[in-house]
Every structure is written in structure tokens, then in C-alpha cells.
Amino acid sequence: MIHRLVSPRAAAAIAISMLATRTLNAQDRSQSRSMVSSSQGVVASESVLASQVGARILEQGGNAIDAAIAVNAMMGLVAPMNDGIGGDLFAIVYEAKTGKLYGLNASGWAPKGLTAEYLRGKGNTRMPQRGIDAATVPGAVKGWEVLRTRFGKLSFAQILAPSIRYAEDGFPVGEVVSVYWKDSEEALRADPATAKTFLPGGKLPLQGDVFRNPELAWTYRQIAAQGARAFYTGNVAAKLLASSKTHGGTMTAADLSEYEPEWVTPLSTTYHGWTVYELPPNGQGIAALEMLNIMERFPLAKMGHNSVAALHHMIEAKKLAYADLQRFNGDPRFAKIPVAALQSKEYATQRATQIDARKATCMVPAGQAEGTDNGTTYLSVVDKEGNMISFIQSNYSTVGFGAGLAVADAGFVWHNRGGGFSLDADSPNLIAGRKRPLHTIIPAFMEKGDNKIAFGIMGGWNQAQAHAQFVSNIVDFGMNIQGALDMPRFSKETFPGCDVNFESRISQAVRDSLAAMGHQIVMRGDFSSTRMGAGQAVQRNFTTKVNFGASDPRKDGAAIAELLPNRPAGGAARR
Template identity: 55%
Template sequence: MNALRSVVVCLAIALTGCAFTVSLFAQDRSYGRSVVATQYGIVATSQVSASQAGARVLEQGGSAIDAAIAANAVLNVTEPNTNGMGGDLFAIYWEAKTGKLYGLNASGWAPKALTIEHLRARGVTEMPQYGIDSVTVPGVVDGWAKLHERWGRLPWRDLFQPAIFYADHGFPVAEIIHAWWESDSKGLITNPESQRVFLPGGKVPETGEVFRNPDVARAFRLVAEQGETAFYKGEIAKAILKTSDDLGGTMTADDLASYSAEWVEPIHTTYRDWTVYELPPNGDGIAALEMLNIMERFPADSSGPHSPGELHTRIEAMKLAYADVKAYDGDPRFGKIPVEQLLSKDYAAKRAALIDPARANCTVAPGALGTSDTTYFSVVDREGNILSIIQSNYNNFGSNVTVQGMGFALQDRGGLFSLDAKSPNALAGRKRPFHTIIPAFMQHGDQHIGFGIMGGLNQPLAHAQFVSNVVDYHMNIQAAMEEPRFTDRQQLACKIVIESRVTQATIDALTKMGHVLQVHPDYTSQMGRGQAVLHDSSTGVNFGASDPRADGAAIPEQPKFAAQKP
């Protein structure tokens, strides 16, 4: 029987010619999902319901901005641990008709009275990682408003209806979100309101269990009807201030009312023949660009992206870039951040010269200079406009403090401040902390890609790996997103987390170089969760990719189907 089947296959190949043979090879690939391709818009998020909501907005004539706000609002409901109205937002927008790039920093500042002196007077010697003193002013709602004001097409209130629906009617909890929810259940117990809202019946909702949050539905109705005023000056602001006051926090009405997101100029570098963009400090996108500059000093390894030589170069470049960003990054409104020097090709050459091609460096220091759990999503509309956007609470459920009666947690971004007064990231009132969440964009000729990979300090090194996969190894964006990755959870030491899809031979070779590898499952969420969209301006075709390390999908907009005449 097997022999007969072989004869039939051979005869089929002979009859159909080379095209059949080529298609067999095309199916023999190292990644699981096909890249999404369409002449219409695409919304790529970490939750299918959010991607669908954004795609529906595109179908209704909405812009990439409209779709992103609708998708983000749904993510606030369906991923309450990773993002929400109590968090921050950063965005890069590429306008197709002009080719211009815009950056928005919607990260919040510390309350004016939250200072090093205030904490030390209370006996606090290290920056709190949870609780009310880790809370900074949330920036996301003002970020949505500023984006919508410039590029929104649909009415503001309409964008929040999908989120309100899911909050009121409920949604089945996704498997990865359930696991993260479970991991923070002890933190939620520390706050009565968090326990009431997010532990119904005293426990974490199971995978597939329908979870409802009528309180956050109420908050979204207020924002939909009253705009950002409801959040920063109105009823939601009052609820935030009461929550803070009850816990001994320092936030005031003026801390909220005075806040405004900031338009910024994206920073960039070239990697081979591509241009890669990130946002400037207080974020750590600069680390991704410096890492790419260092990697560029070495040729891509012909053995492939997860060969020992390639991975060694990437790991060592990461350590050097991270040492610098830890030493020099902060809020540029409070001190000069040496962006130009850190992005200099000459400086990268000096840092690259420190890499020993045969040995891991376990004690990396910052270079000598002259005088941040999250959700990322991306949208491309049918005109080719691209929004690369990221939003976060920082840790799971942020500070673990939930706003009374509003159903969302407040972020703990303040935990990233330093209590060392000499640090560029030293805590100060009305100062923004060092930030880990970074959207990115890259382009070459007619190819324009909005991308991001979340996961705290994992993000810059994950960005650099994605860029190299596209540029050096000519992968499509889905393959580049799925490619095995490494990460460094301890930062600057030799302990590296790596996925098990890397071969044992590579793991053995890296171990001999001095890397201490922790091998995790094939698609571990330790590597972060990414999304990407690509617009080809020569053909008008859009492409979307969604990371299998998340629960989401890249969903295309459906065109209007007219009845065909017989």
C-alpha cells in the first residue's frame, strides 16, 4: 500500500510540474502561523475579542487610531492584569500619505508630594514595588484623547461600546491570562477592593469562566460621555483620590488635573539598510537601538539566527546596551540624557570591541561617556497608516490597588524610580519614572513595519532580535515573531532564559562559552508577547502577525460585500 501511494505521489508530481514541488518546500517551514495578508486594515492584539473589535471599527470607516482605542479599551476589560485606565501608554504613528512619523509619550508623573524625603521620613529605604506609594498618575486616557483629536474619524463615545459590552455581559477568561491572574492572586488579597472585583467568590476565574466587571463598564461610560475630563477632573478622579487618601497616598486633585501627555520626536538608528525607530527617554527604547548598533559591527551568522555565534553576539550586545541604559536613562525634563552619544556608531564600535567571541562577560559595566506586564498591539488601516502602541499597568494588576467603584487597578510604575538622589532616575515629585514599555517602527523602501514585544526589561532585546530576524535572515513578520528567543531576567549577569526550540548543540556550545542557560518551553511567555503589522506601499497590501505566546490574533478588516448581479 505504501509503495502504491509513493507511485501515485510521484505521478502527481510529474503531471503537475515544478509548481507542486515548490509548494511542498513552502509548507516545510519553522513557524506555525501564516502571516495575515489583505488589501484592507488589520488589528493585531493579544486577545481575539480586542482584535475583532478594532477590525469592526475599521469596517465602520474608522481610522487606525479609532480601531486602536476600541481594541485597547477591550483589552482593558479582557486583560485587566496587564493594562487598564490606571496605566500608561506610548505610541508611534506613521502617516502613509506624508511618510511622517509621530511619537506620543503618555506616561504619568509621580505625585508632587511623593519624594525621597517623604518616603525616608516614613522609614522607607527602597522604592515600594506595590501599594499606593508605587502609583503614578495614569496617562492612558489622555493619550487616547490626544491621538483621537488628531486622527480620529468616528465619534469618541462609539469607540468604547465594545469594552462596555464585554464588561457588562462578561467574557470567557483566556488561558494565558488565567495563569497570570492566578500568579498574582496573593497580591490582590492585600487590597479589599481588588479582592472584591478580581476574585469573585474569593478565587481567580478559571479558564473559560465568564468574568464580568460592571464597575469598569461604569467607568468606561463616564469616559465615553465626558471624555478625558471624567478621568482627570470628574467622577473617576474623585474615586482615585478617595482611594489614595484612604491608603495614606500623596496624590492630589492638581496632580491629576495638571497632567498632559507629550508629543515627542522618535529617535532612530540604521541597522544594515533599514531604519529603526523607538521613542526617546524616559523609555528604554534607546537600549534596543544601541544593541542593534553593536550587533551591526558583526556579520550575521550564516548558520542561522539561533546558531551559537549569532546568539552569543546578541546576548553580549544586550548586556552592554542594558548597562548603559540603566546608568544614563531617566526623565529628560529633569536632566540631560546623553541620547546622541549612546546612539553614536563610534560609541557602538567601542562597546562592540569589548565582546569576546568565545566567552560570556558576566560583569558588564556602563560605558564612559563625555560631557518595563504589558500589552502591545498594532494597527494598519486600508490607507496604510500604522499605529504602533503599547499600554501597561507594569506588574500584574499594577500596584494591586483597585480604584473604589471603578473596576480598574492603578499602575505601579513608580516602583521603577530610584531612591539614590544621584541617579538620573531618582524619585521626585512631578517626574516620570524610567519606563520599560516601548512601541517600535522600522522601514526600508516600500516596507513599513509597526511592531512591539512586551515583557518589562525584556522589550529592547526582544525588539533587536525581531529586527535581526527580518533584516539579517529575511523572515516575514510572522516567522520573525515566532523565532526562538532568549531573555535576561536578572540583567547583566550570565543567567539567560532561552526557549527549548533552540537545538541542544547550540545550548551546549553557549554553555561552554560561560552562559548559564535556563531552558523554558517552546513558546514561553517569559519572552514577552508581540504583534506586528506591515504595509507595502508599492502594492498597497497589508500584513499582520500575532505572537503564539499570547492568546490573540491578527484580524483583518472585512470589505463591504455587495450583492453580485447574476
């Protein structure tokens, strides 16, 4: 071997070259941005402004639950087509001091008089998707109250103060929100009260226009002073009932005053060593668990991320899980739902045998389980003590602002969640008075050892399948929470058929191979929030006590960290 001396100048050049290569590799990545990392609390939402409000609540002594309610109140202001107090909410809370998970179902019920017989008598053969007969009792405010009472530290007056200020003073309309607003213009003009609130001066708010909602500020002040009773029995309730009467609805004072949310035990399954939690029916979370159980039967990690084989098996798993969702799910107070079977590994093994590795199946029947959004905001918060909340809230339909009807002089719209019911007499989801509809919105949580993640991805029937893809990105492919949200997704919106939406970042070669297998691919943009939804996530490492946050680039949001309080000028650090 011949040894050649390297000059100091050449050695330095080699070292610089190696450093440059390492730097290039570190920068040459596929995710949109870095995770937010902090020893303090982190808030992740679809709006930078709302996330900043949540971080401020943490800085003022609130905890994760207080911050989540404050963020939700802001989202009802800045994205009124997606969410607001005219809708429902669900949450999973991790309480650090007990190490326990709690589930909250704050979905409202149908008015007592809103029955299948009543709707058929009006000539309906399918559930109305708009108008007052699509509106059920809004559960969000009662949900806020029971969350704050059980876990919160601050008063409603403190929590709602930022939203009241911004509702009165105004805020610039965001980019994504302005598009939804424009898409809803025709529906907003169809009702005078709705147009008055959301088309101020008869004009559509455009991106960057300052929008004010003093009517919503009034409503929030009522809740700040009186809590949920203002909404269900007080001044706000009076406006709700007047609105229902104006539009020929069936809502009564008793429908509002007698409504209560329900604390529920989260369901879970394991996926390659991680435990994943969803809420039980009437939500679609059970489908996410079944889909993961089916996916676990196949070596997705070896197949490769977004490869032909991996995508094919995940899409087919989605069809199987959703066929069962459609067949069996509903309000468990009215229907016997085979929850234990649907979330079992044994049942998933049985269902997995029906996947043909060579071709797509277009008609998937429900299994024999023994024991027989589109307009939504998802947010998550972790505080410095380790309390975490996975929180989702919705008006249901984005385009058209829920039911398309504002509550006159109250600053918010009715949701159209009743559209999730069925008029099929054989369905477990048949509408009945005081019954809750099959719901699309679902929060989620996952953990392994000292790492816990509160996450969710909004977007109608996209949600359970998007949850499963997020979990696979974390577990099978080793991504962090930001990368797991960023990655291109598929979404099959329909239950039967072989149609499936793909983001265009999935390669042409993969798409061609899947099309040859019978998948009918509908192409979407690079980052399609309308079809793929958008998610948020927070994570905590309980060993290091470091928190992380991530926000989906498909929306206008951000993960924002709480700041340490300032020391007095000239003050020294404590030792």
C-alpha cells in the same frame, strides 16, 4: 548517451511526485502560521476578541488610531492584570497623508508629594514595588484623548461602545489570562475593593468562566460622555483620589488635573539598510538602537540564525547596551541624557570592541558616553489608507495586578510604574515629584523603501533586546513578520551577571557550546511569554497597498483583517 522513452503513465507519476515534493517543502516550515494578508485594515493584538473589536471599528469608518484605542479599552477588560486605564501608554503613529512619524509619551508623573525624602521617612531603602506609593498618575486616558483629537475620526462614544457592551454582558476568560489571574489570587484577596471587582462572589475566574465588570462599564461611560476630563477632574477622578486617600497615598487633585502627555520625535538608527525607530527616554528604546548598532559590527547573517556565534554576540551586545541604559536613562526633563552619543555608530563601534568572541563577560560597566513589564499589552494596527500605529500600554506588574489595588467601584487597578524609580541619590532616575520614572514599555517602527512595519514585543526589561532580535530576524535572516515573532528567543532579565533565559527550541548543542563559554543558561519552555514577552506586528507595502499582520503564539491573540462591506442583494460590482 542512451535515451529511454518514458511512458505517459510514468511521466504522470514523476510529475505528481515532483508536485508532492514542492508541496511538502512549502508546508514544511518553522513558523506557527501564515501572515494575515489584506487590502483592507489589519489589527494585531493579544486577544482575538480585542482584535475583532478593532477590525469592527475599522469597518465602521474608524481609522488605525480609533481601532487602537478600542482594542486597548478591550484589553483593559479582558486582561485587567496586564493593562488598563490605571496605567501608562506610548505610541508611534505613521500618518499616511503626510508621510510623517509622530511619537507620544503618555507616561504619568509621580505625585508632587511622592519624593525620596517622603519615602525614606517611611523607612524605605528601595522603591516600593506594590501598594499606593508605587502608583504614579495614570497617563493612558489622556493619551487616548490626544491621539483621538489629533488623528482619530470617531467619537469616544463610538470607540468605547464595544468594551462597554462586553463589560456589562461578560466574556469568557482566556487561557493565558486565567493563569495570570490565578497567580494573582492571593494579592487580590488582600484588598477588599480589589477582591470585590476581580474575584466576583469571592471566586477566582477560571478559563471559560464568563466575567463581567459593570464598574468598568460605568467608568468607560464617563469617558465616552466627557472625554479625559471625566478621568482627571470629574467623577472618575473623585474615585481615584478617594482610593489614594484610603491607602494613605499622596495623590492630589492637582497631580491629576495638571498632567499632560508629551509629543516627542522618535529616535532612529539604520541596520543594514533598514531604518529602525524607537521613542526617546524615559523609555528603554535607546537600548534597542544601541544594541542594533553594536550587532551591526558583526556578520550575524553569515554566522547563522541562533548559532553559537550569533547568539553570543547578541547577548554580549545586550549587556553593553543595558549597562548604558541603567547608568544614563531617566526623565530628560530632570536629567541630562547623552542620547546622541548612545545612538551613534561611532559609540557602538567603541563598545563592540569590548566583546570577547570566545567567552561571556559577566560584569559590564557603562561606557563613557559624551554629554552626560511585565504586565503590558502591545498592539499594532494598519488601515486601508496606510495609517499605522505602534501602541503599548501597561500596568507594569502582571502578577498582582499592578500596584495590587483596585480603584473602588471603578473597575480597574492602579499601576505600579513608580516602582521603576530609584532611591539612589546619584541616579538620573531618582524619584521626585512630577517626574516620570524609567519605563520599560516601548513601541517600535521600521522601514525600508515602500515597506513599513509597526511592531513591538512586551515583557519588562525583555523588550529592547526582543526588538533587536525581531529586527535581526527580518533583516539578517529574511523572515516575514510572523516568522520573526515565532522564532525562539533569549532574554537576559538582569543587568549584571552571565545568566540568560533560553527557550528550549534553541538546540541542545548550541546551548552546551554557549555554556562552555561561560553563559549561565536558564531553561524556559518552548514558547515562554513570561520571560520572552509576546509581540504583534503589522506591515504595509505602499507600492501594492497590501497590508499584513502577525501575532505572537506566546499569547492568546490574533491578527484580524477588516472585511469589505457587503453589497446590496443583487447588486453588481462597479466597473
